[in-house]
Amino acid sequence: xxxxxxxxxxxxxxxxxxxxxxxxxxxxxxxxxxxxxxxxxxxxxxxxxxxxxxxxxxxxxxxxxxxxxxxxxxxxxxxxxxxxxxxxxxxxxxxxxxxxxxxxxxxxxxxxxxxxxxxxxxxxxxxxxxxxxxxxxxxxxxxxxxxxxxxxxxxxxxxxxxxxxxxxxxxxxxxxxxxxxxxxxxxxxxxxxxxxxxxxxxxxxxxxxxxxxxxxxxxxxxxxxxxxxxxxxxxxxxxxxxxxxxxxxxxxxxxxxxxxxxxxxxxxxxxxxxxxxxxxxxxxxxxxxxxxxxxxxxxxxxxxxxxxxxxxxxxxxxxxxxxxxxxxxxxxxxxxxxxxxxxxxxxxxxxxx
Amino acid sequence: xxxxxxxxxxxxxxxxxxxxxxxxxxxxxxxxxxxxxxxxxxxxxxxxxxxxxxxxxxxxxxxxxxxxxxxxxxxxxxxxxxxxxxxxxxxxxxxxxxxxxxxxxxxxxxxxxxxxxxxxxxxxxxxxxxxxxxxxxxxxxxxxxxxxxxxxxxxxxxxxxxxxxxxxxxxxxxxxxxxxxxxxxxxxxxxxxxxxxxxxxxxxxxxxxxxxxxxxxxxxxxxxxxxxxxxxxxxxxxxxxxxxxxxxxxxxxxxxxxxxxxxxxxxxxxxxxxxxxxxxxxxxxxxxxxxxxxxxxxxxxxxxxxxxxxxxxxxxxxxxxxxxxxxxxxxxxxxxxx
Numbered sequence: 001x002x003x004x005x006x007x008x009x010x011x012x013x014x015x016x017x018x019x020x021x022x023x024x025x026x027x028x029x030x031x032x033x034x035x036x037x038x039x040x041x042x043x044x045x046x047x048x049x050x051x052x053x054x055x056x057x058x059x060x061x062x063x064x065x066x067x068x069x070x071x072x073x074x075x076x077x078x079x080x081x082x083x084x085x086x087x088x089x090x091x092x093x094x095x096x097x098x099x100x101x102x103x104x105x106x107x108x109x110x111x112x113x114x115x116x117x118x119x120x121x122x123x124x125x126x127x128x129x130x131x132x133x134x135x136x137x138x139x140x141x142x143x144x145x146x147x148x149x150x151x152x153x154x155x156x157x158x159x160x161x162x163x164x165x166x167x168x169x170x171x172x173x174x175x176x177x178x179x180x181x182x183x184x185x186x187x188x189x190x191x192x193x194x195x196x197x198x199x200x201x202x203x204x205x206x207x208x209x210x211x212x213x214x215x216x217x218x219x220x221x222x223x224x225x226x227x228x229x230x231x232x233x234x235x236x237x238x239x240x241x242x243x244x245x246x247x248x249x250x251x252x253x254x255x256x257x258x259x260x261x262x263x264x265x266x267x268x269x270x271x272x273x274x275x276x277x278x279x280x281x282x283x284x285x286x287x288x289x290x291x292x293x294x295x296x297x298x299x300x301x302x303x304x305x306x307x308x309x310x311x312x313x314x315x316x317x318x319x320x321x322x323x324x325x326x327x328x329x330x331x332x333x334x335x336x337x338x339x340x341x342x343x344x345x346x347x348x349x350x351x352x353x
Numbered sequence: 354x355x356x357x358x359x360x361x362x363x364x365x366x367x368x369x370x371x372x373x374x375x376x377x378x379x380x381x382x383x384x385x386x387x388x389x390x391x392x393x394x395x396x397x398x399x400x401x402x403x404x405x406x407x408x409x410x411x412x413x414x415x416x417x418x419x420x421x422x423x424x425x426x427x428x429x430x431x432x433x434x435x436x437x438x439x440x441x442x443x444x445x446x447x448x449x450x451x452x453x454x455x456x457x458x459x460x461x462x463x464x465x466x467x468x469x470x471x472x473x474x475x476x477x478x479x480x481x482x483x484x485x486x487x488x489x490x491x492x493x494x495x496x497x498x499x500x501x502x503x504x505x506x507x508x509x510x511x512x513x514x515x516x517x518x519x520x521x522x523x524x525x526x527x528x529x530x531x532x533x534x535x536x537x538x539x540x541x542x543x544x545x546x547x548x549x550x551x552x553x554x555x556x557x558x559x560x561x562x563x564x565x566x567x568x569x570x571x572x573x574x575x576x577x578x579x580x581x582x583x584x585x586x587x588x589x590x591x592x593x594x595x596x597x598x599x600x601x602x603x604x605x606x607x608x609x610x611x612x613x614x615x616x617x618x619x620x621x622x623x624x625x626x627x628x629x630x631x632x633x634x635x636x637x638x639x640x641x642x643x644x645x646x647x648x649x650x651x652x653x654x655x656x657x658x659x660x661x662x663x664x665x666x667x668x669x670x671x672x673x674x675x676x677x678x679x680x681x682x683x684x685x686x687x688x689x690x691x
Binding site: 025026027028029030031032033034063064066068099100101102111119122123216218219220222223226227229230303306307310311314315318319321322325326340341342343344345346 | 360362365404405436438439464468543545546551553554555557558561562564565651654655657658659661662665666669674675676677678680681682683684685686687688689
């Protein structure tokens with residue numbers, strides 16, 4: 001974690017013409033924290049503490065730092081002086097929690113497919129760390145999750161993996177480019193029946209086929225499936241970017257092996273064996289390289305299209321976090337695994353006061 | 354009157370209380386009070402209201418007559434605090450199924466409004482970020498009607514008449530996102546920032562659920578509006594004014610947003626949306642086959658879960674002071690150059 005404390009104003013003069021939007025925006029993943037009279041701007045890697053500046057004014061300034069406000073408006077609406085604003089902006093840019101809006105100049109031309117794939121590939125490890133830092137995954141890894149939660153997680157995995165027919169089927173059907181479609185068809189042929197691994201895992205946990213078939217996916221699981229279907233309807237590139245997140249790569253393959261090892265120790269080894277087999281089969285198919293192969297055939301990608309696809313990937317990761325929360329909340333109660341005539345989702349019993 | 358072969362499930366959000374010879378069932382909207390022998394009997398029935406036993410079986414277990422069992426359950430049934438888990442199986446006319454469907458929609462509506470988001474909002478203690486965040490997410494949801502309702506029309510393979518009903522509804526609702534956008538701008542938020550803000554994943558999930566229903570066809574699609582308009586008699590404008598007025602008193606900085614909600618509610622009231630398209634479809638078809646009933650109920654139950662998720666995530670995300678309101682979209686330049 002990189003930390004930077006800004007506690008005085010550098011003697012620098014801003015050079016922004018009145019009325020012209022400032023070429024700086026705060027990054028998408030920023031959170032704010034106020035402690036001991038100072039506002040901090042932070043993401044998962046960096047904290048910038050703005051000591052010596054009035055927190056309320058700083059927050060008003062940062063809320064408006066979006067590439068649309070001019071310096072004079074920022075000063076007027078936040079109550080900060082121009083020198084203060086300039087100092088804060090310099091610190092934010094230096095620490096990488098803000099960016100120049102004009103940095104990606106459309107006039108320089110579109111990205112190549114491989115450039116886009118590399119940008120995604122650079123992001124994925126950071127976002128996997130973020131996702132697997134969720135309490136669901138930490139509790140599963142440590143064995144702190146009750147067995148019902150392990151089994152519920154497995155059940156929702158079954159629904160999600162079976163949902164490849166809905167996700168990848170949609171991506172294939174909506175893809176107008178026959179060259180790109182071939183990638184989807186190949187991937188579909190290799191994936192469509194992998195739910196069997198999870199069915200076997202559930203059977204190993206003692207669930208009957210009837211019990212597995214009787215349940216419907218949780219809203220959180222449908223959220224992931226529907227997100228991918230929506231991406232498929234928008235653009236094959238959006239879908240491919242999301243798909244890249246799901247496949248293990250060299251860097252996280254060992255983490256996956258370790259994860260299965262921990263699950264086998266804490267829960268049901270005969271169930272985990274089937275999941276590990278599934279991961280191994282994906283590796284044999286080289287699904288890790290799907291995005292690179294796909295992007296080799298996309299041709300150049302203009303900026304709005306690249307923005308949409310990267311936003312789709314970001315939203316997919318957020319949806320997987322939502323899924324983790326939904327699974328953890330629902331299956332922490334053992335009774336939710338028992339067959340019921342109609343599932344009642346979400347409201348704690350007896351909550352009316 | 355509750356059917357004897359109904360399998361009632363008591364709304365889990367209700368709170369029960371036995372005190373001084375009385376037995377009370379509290380919901381957010383009402384309290385049902387039983388006294389004397391009735392209090393004792395309802396107390397005994399309570400554990401059987403789990404959706405597994407029919408009214409006949411419950412009566413036998415408690416040792417009372419069918420008429421008495423029906424009379425005891427009727428107040429809960431009338432307030433839609435019981436879900437009949439066997440609704441799709443009952444023989445009867447389309448009108449009877451529709452009444453049961455409407456009651457189930459009221460059940461889910463109350464379930465959604467019993468969630469922690471609504472408690473926090475109504476308490477007046479929610480941070481402004483949560484109120485405005487809700488407005489932004491609601492804007493995305495309303496605006497998306499321009500897409501999923503169009504899909505609902507385009508994927509309706511019923512009669513031309515059904516398509517006309519669905520089309521009219523679409524035309525009436527299209528463009529209403531602007532009302533909420535203006536309301537949020539009145540609260541001081543940037544118009545372009547609101548438009549660019551990525552919906553929360555649960556908001557997108559709600560929008561996608563509506564789109565999926567639209568793609569599936571007229572029955573699952575029109576069933577969704579049973580949940581968004583659950584009351585046989587829509588709330589009056591005075592009731593809307595009272596509700597949004599109380600929120601405005603709690604959160605004066607969001608007055609523009611509540612004015613938008615009220616303005617939208619008045620438009621809907623003027624359009625008489627209380628008669629839903631699915632009611633017309635069921636009338637025209639003279640009922641629905643069991644498989645069609647299952648399709649209708651699956652659609653509304655799926656949407657109810659999506660609404661629960663939607664409100665939960667607003668409460669999770671926007672109630673934290675550290676969040677950004679509106680959220681910011683990720684752009685490629687941010688990845689390549691920071």
